[in-house]
Amino acid sequence: MRRLSRSPVIAIVGASGAVGVELLQCLERRRFPVSALRLFASPRSAGRKLAFAGRELPIETLGEASFAGVDLALFSAGSDVARRFAPLAVAAGAVVIDNSSAFRRDAAVPLVVPEINGARIAEHRGIIANPNCVAITAALPLWPIHRVNPIARIVLASYQAASGAGAQAVAELLDATRAYLDGREQPPRVLLHPAAFNLFSHDTAIDPATGYNVEETKVMAELRKIFAAPDLRICATCVRVPVLRAHSAAITIECTRPMPPEAARALLAVAPGIRVVDDAERNYFPMPKDASGQDDILVGRIRRDLSDDSFRSLALFVSGDQLLKGAALNAVQIAEQLL
Numbered sequence: 172m173r174r175l176s177r178s179p180v181i182a183i184v185g186a187s188g189a190v191g192v193e194l195l196q197c198l199e200r201r202r203f204p205v206s207a208l209r210l211f212a213s214p215r216s217a218g219r220k221l222a223f224a225g226r227e228l229p230i231e232t233l234g235e236a237s238f239a240g241v242d243l244a245l246f247s248a249g250s251d252v253a254r255r256f257a258p259l260a261v262a263a264g265a266v267v268i269d270n271s272s273a274f275r276r277d278a279a280v281p282l283v284v285p286e287i288n289g290a291r292i293a294e295h296r297g298i299i300a301n302p303n304c305v306a307i308t309a310a311l312p313l314w315p316i317h318r319v320n321p322i323a324r325i326v327l328a329s330y331q332a333a334s335g336a337g338a339q340a341v342a343e344l345l346d347a348t349r350a351y352l353d354g355r356e357q358p359p360r361v362l363l364h365p366a367a368f369n370l371f372s373h374d375t376a377i378d379p380a381t382g383y384n385v386e387e388t389k390v391m392a393e394l395r396k397i398f399a400a401p402d403l404r405i406c407a408t409c410v411r412v413p414v415l416r417a418h419s420a421a422i423t424i425e426c427t428r429p430m431p432p433e434a435a436r437a438l439l440a441v442a443p444g445i446r447v448v449d450d451a452e453r454n455y456f457p458m459p460k461d462a463s464g465q466d467d468i469l470v471g472r473i474r475r476d477l478s479d480d481s482f483r484s485l486a487l488f489v490s491g492d493q494l495l496k497g498a499a500l501n502a503v504q505i506a507e508q509l510l
């Protein structure tokens with residue numbers, strides 16, 4: 172495994188995007204040792220500057236020679252950019268942590284959530300993949316249960332925020348909401364369907380062979396890879412909701428042996444990266460408004476699945492900031508393990 176020098180030169184590819192700006196903030200907030208930081212995006216962002224550690228850094232246009240002298244390249248610019256430029260970054264001597272789906276299912280590329288399978292980082296050959304944001308948000312609270320009582324089956328329905336589709340989708344939800352309240356028609360630009368006061372099946376293409384969309388297919392395949400459980404049975408339904416930030420999911424799991432909710436709650440209460448929010452008296456459970464800007468994934472509504480009389484199944488509800496633990500924070504945590 173290639174390690175990083177104690178104070179690496181870092182490049183952020185996609186710095187102007189929804190994940191990119193969070194990467195900058197995570198590096199600063201966690202005092203990641205940085206000897207120099209270079210920001211890259213498309214020609215659309217040329218001339219813009221972003222603040223980092225009290226300085227204004229220019230955004231440069233990404234090019235084939237951008238990685239000379241770079242030790243660590245944090246990519247968040249989509250799969251096409253990653254497929255073209257990540258190999259160039261590796262050839263120039265950098266370690267790449269990629270937020271896109273380009274390499275996630277490549278058997279030679281570790282797909283890492285540090286709290287779960289951080290040991291896999293050591294296997295990298297230049298590229299480490301950051302998992303899909305729903306996969307991370309579900310995997311982290313399920314892992315402490317899976318470790319002691321293997322999960323055989325997962326049924327999951329997501330409630331995904333607009334920012335999951337990038338910075339332009341955030342602007343679209345805000346504009347569409349204003350237009351709706353003003354009684355104006357505003358056709359969608361980035362998202363497939365009207366975003367305001369509506370929700371819809373995730374706007375990625377449906378695979379005619381399975382009936383699942385691309386997002387659902389990613390979530391199912393990536394959960395199996397993160398848990399190293401190729402036979403894990405999963406059914407995912409991914410839905411876009413009119414929330415600005417933080418993805419939620421209703422999850423039902425079937426364990427191998429009986430699993431009392433109290434035992435699951437106790438495991439989750441001490442697990443890293445998770446906060447149990449499960450106050451039945453106040454009817455207070457995980458919400459995107461509480462998860463936004465937080466590092467922890469919130470988990471609650473932990474209860475028996477009454478449709479399974481073997482006592483092996485639980486239902487729970489999670490909410491997590493998909494721009495942080497679902498993307499930027501997870502990538503920076505991986506980078507911390509490379510130091």
Ligand SMILES: NC(=O)c1ccc[n+]([C@@H]2O[C@H](COP(=O)([O-])OP(=O)(O)OC[C@H]3O[C@@H](n4cnc5c(N)ncnc54)[C@H](OP(=O)(O)O)[C@@H]3O)[C@@H](O)[C@H]2O)c1
Binds near residue numbers: 335
């Ligand atoms: N949003 C999330 O919650 C989330 C979570 C997990 C993973 N991801 C993944 O992270 C990646 C970025 O997502 P995002 O939500 O941050 O998208 P975004 O807000 O649309 O940002 C995309 C970034 O990529 C840059 N870019 C686009 N084309 C480029 C090119 N040809 N050359 C160089 N830079 C280019 C954009 O630059 P310009 O501003 O100049 O166009 C922008 O900085 C995607 O792969 C996404 O699937 C996103």
